[in-house]
Amino acid sequence: MKILVCISNVPDTTTKVKFVDSDTKLDTTGIQWVINPWDELSLTRALELKDDPSAGVKSVTVAHVGLPASEPTIRKALAIGADDAFRVNAAPADSYFVAAQLAAVIRKEQYDVILCGIESSDYNGSMTGGMVAEFLGIPSVSAVSDIKIENGSPLLTREIDGGREIVTVPMPFVAIVQKGIAKEPRIASMRGIMTSRTKPVRLYEPEAEEPLTGIKVYEKPSPRAACKFIDPENAGQLITLLQNEAKII
Amino acid sequence: MSVLVYTQNWDGRFKKSSFELVSYGSKVAEMLNTSLVCLSVGAVSDEELKKLGNWGGKRIIRVDNDYCKVLDNQVYTDIIAQIALKEDARVVIMSDNSEGKAVAPRLSVRLKAGMASGVSKLPLSVNPFTLYKRTYSGNAFAHMVVNTDIKIITLSQNSFDLVETPNNAVIETSNITVDGSLVRTVVKESQKQTGKLLLTDAEIVVSGGRGMKSADNWGPLVELAGALGAATACSRPVSDEGWRSHEEHTGQTGKVIAPNLYIAVGISGATQHLAGVSSSKYIVAVNTDKDAPIFEVAQYGIVGDALKVLPKLVEAVKELKK
Ligand SMILES: Cc1cc2nc3c(=O)[nH]c(=O)nc-3n(C[C@H](O)[C@H](O)[C@H](O)COP(=O)(O)OP(=O)(O)OC[C@H]3O[C@@H](n4cnc5c(N)ncnc54)[C@H](O)[C@@H]3O)c2cc1C
Ligand SMILES: Nc1ncnc2c1ncn2[C@@H]1O[C@H](COP(=O)(O)O)[C@@H](O)[C@H]1O
Numbered sequence: 001m002k003i004l005v006c007i008s009n010v011p012d013t014t015t016k017v018k019f020v021d022s023d024t025k026l027d028t029t030g031i032q033w034v035i036n037p038w039d040e041l042s043l044t045r046a047l048e049l050k051d052d053p054s055a056g057v058k059s060v061t062v063a064h065v066g067l068p069a070s071e072p073t074i075r076k077a078l079a080i081g082a083d084d085a086f087r088v089n090a091a092p093a094d095s096y097f098v099a100a101q102l103a104a105v106i107r108k109e110q111y112d113v114i115l116c117g118i119e120s121s122d123y124n125g126s127m128t129g130g131m132v133a134e135f136l137g138i139p140s141v142s143a144v145s146d147i148k149i150e151n152g153s154p155l156l157t158r159e160i161d162g163g164r165e166i167v168t169v170p171m172p173f174v175a176i177v178q179k180g181i182a183k184e185p186r187i188a189s190m191r192g193i194m195t196s197r198t199k200p201v202r203l204y205e206p207e208a209e210e211p212l213t214g215i216k217v218y219e220k221p222s223p224r225a226a227c228k229f230i231d232p233e234n235a236g237q238l239i240t241l242l243q244n245e246a247k248i249i
Numbered sequence: 250m251s252v253l254v255y256t257q258n259w260d261g262r263f264k265k266s267s268f269e270l271v272s273y274g275s276k277v278a279e280m281l282n283t284s285l286v287c288l289s290v291g292a293v294s295d296e297e298l299k300k301l302g303n304w305g306g307k308r309i310i311r312v313d314n315d316y317c318k319v320l321d322n323q324v325y326t327d328i329i330a331q332i333a334l335k336e337d338a339r340v341v342i343m344s345d346n347s348e349g350k351a352v353a354p355r356l357s358v359r360l361k362a363g364m365a366s367g368v369s370k371l372p373l374s375v376n377p378f379t380l381y382k383r384t385y386s387g388n389a390f391a392h393m394v395v396n397t398d399i400k401i402i403t404l405s406q407n408s409f410d411l412v413e414t415p416n417n418a419v420i421e422t423s424n425i426t427v428d429g430s431l432v433r434t435v436v437k438e439s440q441k442q443t444g445k446l447l448l449t450d451a452e453i454v455v456s457g458g459r460g461m462k463s464a465d466n467w468g469p470l471v472e473l474a475g476a477l478g479a480a481t482a483c484s485r486p487v488s489d490e491g492w493r494s495h496e497e498h499t500g501q502t503g504k505v506i507a508p509n510l511y512i513a514v515g516i517s518g519a520t521q522h523l524a525g526v527s528s529s530k531y532i533v534a535v536n537t538d539k540d541a542p543i544f545e546v547a548q549y550g551i552v553g554d555a556l557k558v559l560p561k562l563v564e565a566v567k568e569l570k571k
Contacts, residue, residue: 013501014520017385037502095364096357118350121386121501121524126345126366126403130322130354139433140322142351155437160320160347161259161449163441167319169433176351179502180495212363216379216392221527227534227544232553236565238533241549243569246531248510249453249477 038117078196079188093211099131129176145180275305302418362399369408386524451480460515469559500525518543
């Protein structure tokens with residue numbers, strides 16, 4: 001069984017985002033780029049499955065659509081333990097474009113389990129995984145909080161409104177993962193960092209594909225009114241204000 | 250031409266978020282000078298479907314067959330796509346919840362329709378079709394232009410006010426055929442909580458952080474939530490410690506919510522936490538540290554010990570409800 005982990009390269013989650021060029025582009029000065037938190041966890045789970053001989057996982061590959069600047073993120077994933085990687089050499093124009101590129105390579109290389117995160121922390125699309133599955137005409141299971149492989153078939157826990165279900169689907173499939181999929185992200189060992197340098201990263205040129213959407217401008221959230229402080233001794237006053245001033249209770 | 254709204258049901262019932270979608274959809278239809286069509290999939294009674302009429306639903310299409318008993322993303326995509334094409338939908342609207350997130354992206358590829366997710370306002374313009382969408386985990390919003398003939402929107406929950414526009418809704422039962430071979434999801438086990446107010450549906454949320462000190466101190470917080478008709482939530486360390494259930498974890502790696510009122514007790518306000526709650530209409534903070542970042546986003550604050558403040562709040566709410 002071959003697992004593919006799709007990773008997106010995002011600003012560190014503590015970044016105070018700023019924009020340039022009349023608010024059309026992210027100001028990348030000083031930004032630390034990291035593997036999207038969900039993708040770090042799905043990679044961790046993929047490696048856990050590979051470590052378990054009964055799961056029958058032969059390899060864990062990392063997939064990324066991005067320009068050469070995101071190489072360090074791919075190397076980091078290899079250092080954490082992925083066996084190899086591919087990169088489609090194109091700026092990720094929109095989710096549709098990214099999914100089309102991923103699907104094109106997956107068709108050639110063939111994977112049994114494809115993992116995507118539930119959302120990238122920058123684009124907040126929550127789209128790529130479902131789109132890849134539809135391009136490939138294969139099942140997708142969303143909001144997956146656990147993956148097990150038993151007797152060669154997958155058992156996926158998916159979170160639904162007010163509960164969860166354990167489901168199975170035939171391979172190949174796309175699992176879109178969320179909280180729970182792994183506890184703590186695995187970190188790179190010294191040995192991992194050394195060996196990552198020699199692991200193969202296959203380079204693909206993009207397929208001709210147009211994005212369907214574009215971002216015209218970014219806006220910061222409107223500033224909130226300054227905080228009104230209430231004397232802790234008289235805390236009940238808060239409830240009066242919420243009722244009479246804010247009118248929300 | 251039409252605007253198509255997919256109204257999800259929960260065991261045959263709609264929720265406020267379904268009505269919110271209908272209200273939103275009927276405004277979008279107005280902006281495009283076209284009419285609204287609501288699609289309901291699964292077994293829903295006529296009486297329940299008629300409720301959509303209160304929020305602007307005029308035509309309701311019902312699809313119900315054996316293949317839609319389990320949420321199989323391919324089957325649902327197929328059903329919605331068929332109806333969208335039949336009704337010549339220009340815009341298809343779903344909720345930005347677990348079902349919308351699972352199905353809408355597939356629909357986008359199937360219809361080659363550009364999609365904007367996590368939308369929280371009416372279209373900023375219809376030509377070009379421009380949507381206001383959450384990005385950078387709530388630290389920014391994008392004006393996203395969708396270039397295709399058909400557009401797909403997932404609407405953030407609790408971001409659009411219900412607009413009462415009573416109509417006598419007409420219900421049609423569609424006879425589209427669904428390709429049964431698409432059903433590939435088999436449910437082995439199912440656990441559902443019923444009757445509990447879901448965090449993502451709640452209009453008021455009371456949330457606790459590490460400042461609550463231990464799992465044993467939650468009593469007054471839960472009591473306050475009960476008195477306000479609110480759901481309870483927590484920060485990540487609290488669920489990691491096992492003080493509260495993982496379902497309550499809000500933030501970047503937990504649930505993203507936008508209630509009318511978010512009361513943060515003993516929560517410092519780290520960016521990853523705010524990523525999940527910054528779209529709340531009002532934020533209230535209770536914290537011993539007057540410099541805690543949570544006060545920068547709060548409209549009301551109390552600098553004080555949670556364990557002393559909470560009982561006073563409970564008392565005040567009880568007084569009010571008398
Ligand atoms: C990739 C990544 C993702 C993350 N995702 C999330 C996420 O989704 N959600 C999340 O919450 N966190 C997330 N975090 C963690 C986040 O960075 C913070 O560590 C976390 O939010 C802090 O939780 P807290 O506010 O409860 O605790 P603390 O930061 O420890 O704050 C406790 C607060 O309580 C106050 N306090 C202490 N005693 C009292 C008292 N008696 N009464 C009142 N107040 C008191 C203190 O002044 C302090 O402000 C993430 C981190 C990373 C790196
Ligand atoms: N440029 C990319 N390359 C590879 N995978 C990606 C890329 N962008 C997004 N993904 C995957 O899709 C998931 C959801 O991203 P998004 O649809 O942008 O919210 C991420 O967690 C990744 O698994």
